Amino acid sequence: MARPNEEVEGLLQEYADLIAITGGDAFKARAYEKAARAIGGHPVDISRLDAEGLREIPHVGRSIADKVVEYLRTGSVSAVEERRSKIPAGVRALTAIPTLGPKKALRLYEDLHISSVDELAAAIEADALHDLKGFGAKTQENILHGITLLRQAGGRIPLHVAMRDAEDIVGELSAVKGCRRCAYAGSLRRMRETIGDIDVLVAAARSGPFMDALAGLPSTAEVIAHGAKKTSVRTAQGIQVDLRVLPPDSWGAGLVYFTGSKAHNIRIRTIAVRQGLKLSEYGLFDAESEESVASRTEEDVYERLGLPWIPPTLREDRGEIEAALGGELPEVVTxxxxxxxxxxxxxxxxxxxxxxxxxxxxxxxxxxxxxxxxxxxxxxxxxxxxxxxxxxxxxxxxxxxxxxxxxxxxxxxxxxxxxxxxxxxxxxxxxxxxxxxxxxxxxxxxxxxxxxxxxxxxxxxxxxxxxxxxxxxxxxxxxxxxxxxxxxxxxxxxxxxxxxxxxxxxxxxxxxxxxxxxxxxxxxxxxxxxxxxxxxxxxxxxxxxxxxxxxxxxxxxxxxxxxxxxxxxxxxxx
Known part of the structure; x- marks a missing residue:
């Protein structure tokens, strides 16, 4: 859930790009870029400011302040919408390719009618750009590399964006009556640089209120699945959020299970099997009697397996299990x-x-x-x-x-x-x-x-x-x-x-x-x-x-x- 400062930063940066794409004044485009950075980095929530307060932010003049006020009041800016209408969406998509600037994107559309990343990749492979000025072999090589980077990123979410949304959701669900514990898990808890989706866990006796609360959040744009054990939604920013509600006594085991990584979990489950135990999101159980032997805290689960608690950021099966067994697990910096x-x-x-x-x-x-x-x-x-x-x-x-x-x-x-x-x-x-x-x-x-x-x-x-x-x-x-x-x-x-x-x-x-x-x-x-x-x-x-x-x-x-x-x-x- 983007903050107003970040929303406006993105809008002004898009406007600067649109000015550049349409061949507008380079000085004007640069002015909007500067204003975008200044607003994004401003420590005060800009939704609390009037036009006069906005003009006190560096690089924000009267015209820009008026556009910000218009956006905060109506959710759109007429000048931006007008510029958008002049540019095919595919051209704007091309500018997401690293190394491909807005002017080159517009030339590709006007001269070769290329309006998607896939069309551009195919055109380069077919040598269709060889006569286009400014698109020599080195430029095409750089563009192809940029396309590779873009595709590798896929639907991955930057760490800070996922963290911001996860913490907002955790805050909302923590306020629901009956919540005993609430936290994010998965690759976000392991602090990976990009995130596929957001896993949120709640410890509570009843799951229904939390499933309903997630589905009803203002930031929820789509409910993908709604059930008693798991609810999945997609936020307005396109991020999938998966919520699971666990019995309070299973909190530690669930946190271990859903934090991962998959490879780390396989290793600790193997250790459990060798000890005649079975590990699931509900607890660590004796394989024969199915009696729970550890589940309330992560420390309990790891200790019963003969391991010290392993920081989530180390759980990637890169030697942390061996280090833990050998008493050589690092006390990582905080x-x-x-x-x-x-x-x-x-x-x-x-x-x-x-x-x-x-x-x-x-x-x-x-x-x-x-x-x-x-x-x-x-x-x-x-x-x-x-x-x-x-x-x-x-x-x-x-x-x-x-x-x-x-x-x-x-x-x-x-x-x-x-x-x-x-x-x-x-x-x-x-x-x-x-x-x-x-x-x-x-x-x-x-x-x-x-x-x-x-x-x-x-x-x-x-x-x-x-x-x-x-x-x-x-x-x-x-x-x-x-x-x-x-x-x-x-x-x-x-x-x-x-x-x-x-x-x-x-x-x-x-x-x-x-x-x-x-x-x-x-x-x-x-x-x-x-x-x-x-x-x-x-x-x-x-x-x-x-x-x-x-x-x-x-x-x-x-x-x-x-x-x-x-x-x-x-x-x-x-």
């Missing part, structure tokens, strides 16, 4: 362990909030320290200068310790050039408390060149963290091609941390790469890359990904006390 965020932005570059606002919000999260790392001048559109960053440093020093004693670190996010070079010279970099270095361009370098690029950055004594290392965007952009084993070895050798970027469209490094890097002894930083106050709350997604990669607090540098972190930031001094 949100409570994180003492500070080491990668954030302000409105000095592409952030949406002032330095003071970001610092105050970080202090309210209880952080012991907080780093501000605005972009360096290599990203020309941010118009960073030496003078601007040094002036910000003075502001940071003045705010250090002011908010609840939180210590501030002044950093920067550098751009890793194609040969591993960065924006500022060594003598200038030496003045920062920390430097995050990230790839923002030249994604298509060959494997050897890309590997050298990362290794050279690791060897820079002023760079302590590699930001969003593989550059991937979930379902939209693949990781860059590098010899990651060589990169991980270089990180371990030089004392350079790899970021687990918590932005839900990144989650980079992903869990599988974290597992590989961990074997080399690499250290990590779980950061939000926040560009506005609401982004700070994305930390949970980074922590979930870190857990899936088996990371403990010892592996994550921003769980350490500031004194130890400062030694680490001196590159290898931890």
């Amino acid at each position: 949100e409570r362990d994180i003492r500070g965020d080491l990668h954030t932005h302000t409105d000095l570059t592409d952030g949406l909030a002032s330095l003071e606002t970001m610092v105050q919000a970080a202090a309210e999260r209880g952080y012991a320290y907080f780093a501000v790392t605005d972009h360096a001048p290599g990203l020309a559109m941010q118009r960073m200068t030496d003078e601007k960053i040094l002036a910000q440093r003075e502001q940071v020093r003045a705010l250090d310790g002011v908010h609840r004693g939180m210590r501030l670190l002044h950093g920067t996010e550098l751009n890793i050039g194609p040969k591993g070079e960065v924006d500022w010279p060594d003598e200038f970099l030496a003045g920062f408390d920390l430097c995050v270095a990230s790839v923002h361009s030249h994604f298509d370098l060959g494997r050897a060149a890309m590997t050298r690029r990362f290794v050279r950055v690791c060897e820079n004594p002023h760079i302590q963290i590699i930001g969003h290392p593989t550059t991937r965007l979930v379902g939209k952009r693949p990781p860059v091609d590098a010899d990651w084993d060589e990169v991980f070895a270089a990180c371990a050798r030089t004392g350079t941390a790899l970021e687990v970027n918590a932005q839900p469209d990144r989650l980079d490094l992903c869990d599988e790469e974290i597992l590989r890097a961990r074997e080399y002894g690499v250290k990590f930083a779980v950061n939000t890359d926040a560009h506005c106050v609401p982004h700070l709350a994305c930390l949970r997604f980074g922590v979930g990904t870190a857990q899936r990669g088996w990371l403990t607090a010892k592996d994550v540098v921003n769980t350490w006390p500031l004194s130890r972190l400062r030694r680490f930031l001196r590159k290898g001094g931890a």
Whole structure:
């Protein structure tokens, strides 16, 4: 159930795309893109604001504010509907393909009457685009790869979208009379980066009130199945939600069963069978007498099987059973362990909030320290200068310790050039408390060149963290091609941390790469890359990904006390 801010963000972004598709003013399209980002990142619910209040949001002028008010009042915007009517729905669908922009989508429709993803794929395979200007072999190859990414994503739901809807539903059902327990389960509880559907469990004596409540929620667009044991609905956003109501005494067994994964469940059921037991969603039973031996809590079920409780994020049959049996299960990092965020932005570059606002919000999260790392001048559109960053440093020093004693670190996010070079010279970099270095361009370098690029950055004594290392965007952009084993070895050798970027469209490094890097002894930083106050709350997604990669607090540098972190930031001094 999207919040008003997110609904309007999507609407304004669509309007910007429609302007671009129809050949409208590029400046106007960019203005709507900026306004969309600003509204999406605004900490206050915009449905509570009038036009005047909306105009106080950065990049929201009178015309945009009026459209937002119109949408909040009527559910639509006449200007958007007018633009939509001029563009076939298929053309808008084409713009969902990574690497295919709106202008190219319109040309495909006008010149070749292509209005679907399948038609475009078939046209490329048939070499029907060879005479179309701007669609050379490399462009077609990129489009085909984008189509592959789009199809792989299929009906998968981004983690943060599924989490938002699941928590809303859990909140609604928890308020129904007779609810003893309510929680989401499945791959969402395991914090996978995308979700097929949402599993919700309720512990109650009677199922009917909860099945009826789910079917009657305002967010429910369609009831797929309605029964005493299971009800399935589809939300207005197209997400399937499956609800099961369990007897309160079966809560623990049901949570184990429906959290999964399938492979993990097979392993623990095998252990149960070897012990003469049978495991189902209703409990762990003696196979002969069918007497329940454990069911009320997950801990009870695992303990009866001879296992410690296994965190949901580890339940993927990637060695967690063996580790548990051997007493080597990691105590994975938690949100409570994180003492500070080491990668954030302000409105000095592409952030949406002032330095003071970001610092105050970080202090309210209880952080012991907080780093501000605005972009360096290599990203020309941010118009960073030496003078601007040094002036910000003075502001940071003045705010250090002011908010609840939180210590501030002044950093920067550098751009890793194609040969591993960065924006500022060594003598200038030496003045920062920390430097995050990230790839923002030249994604298509060959494997050897890309590997050298990362290794050279690791060897820079002023760079302590590699930001969003593989550059991937979930379902939209693949990781860059590098010899990651060589990169991980270089990180371990030089004392350079790899970021687990918590932005839900990144989650980079992903869990599988974290597992590989961990074997080399690499250290990590779980950061939000926040560009506005609401982004700070994305930390949970980074922590979930870190857990899936088996990371403990010892592996994550921003769980350490500031004194130890400062030694680490001196590159290898931890």
